[in-house]
Amino acid sequence: NAGVTQTPKFQVLKTGQSMTLQCAQDMNHEYMSWYRQDPGMGLRLIHYSVGAGITDQGEVPNGYNVSRSTTEDFPLRLLSAAPSQTSVYFCASSYSQGMNTEAFFGQGTRLTVV
Amino acid sequence: GESVGLHLPTLSVQEGDNSIINCAYSNSASDYFIWYKQESGKGPQFIIDIRSNMDKRQGQRVTVLLNKTVKHLSLQIAATQPGDSAVYFCAENRAGGTSYGKLTFGQGTILTVHP
DSSP states (O other): OOOEEEEOSEEEEOTTOOEEEEEEESSOOSEEEEEEEOTTSOEEEEEEEEETTEEEEOSSOTTEEEOOSSSSBOOEEESSOOGGGOEEEEEEEEEEETTEEEEEEOOOEEEEEO | OOOSSSSOOEEEEETTSOEEEEEEOOOTTOOEEEEEEEOTTSOOEEEEEEETTOSEEEOSSEEEEEETTTTEEEEEESSOOGGGOEEEEEEEEOSSSSOTTOEEEOOOEEEEEEO
16 A cells, blocks of 8 residues: 655756656545645645535645546646755645545655745 | 744653653644654654544553633643654644645754763
């Protein structure tokens, strides 16, 4: 059981370049989210999805796009990278059934924009 | 406990002691809370959750307490072990509904367990 898989693990971009961070889950979870984590801070929500075809903005959505064409995949796109987007990015998936809820995070993508 | 600023709160304990990590949340409409553990270089790991209609929930060696009156959440770890050393985050769901993927995180507390 792979859980939540993020690729790549590390990436260096030049200012203005674009790229897509990949996230895939094999648990058939409804909910998927993208967070960024900066030094000394907690995770901040970028975008999230409550199901295929449905996405919404989180706390810090500017500069990022997402889509959810399938239940399994939730890619995060940086259209024009900026140094302020240097961060560690985490994808998460979760489900809720009655009193039982589980949320799983990927291992993260460490992005540096120079 | 949680605080605003660049330096994370820290808690140092001896192996075998009980640990208590605190978190204050701001939104009285939050109805779901989770504690996560994050080890260096890894993603957050789910520990335990609690809904707003409860004031206590127990897991294996962990207990979460929720005080809605003062908007306070705590995580108690019994018989703390060196493997418990990590950063601990509380998170709240402010959606007030079923969107459990939309969480707001605290800044974290560094727990260090000395053998």
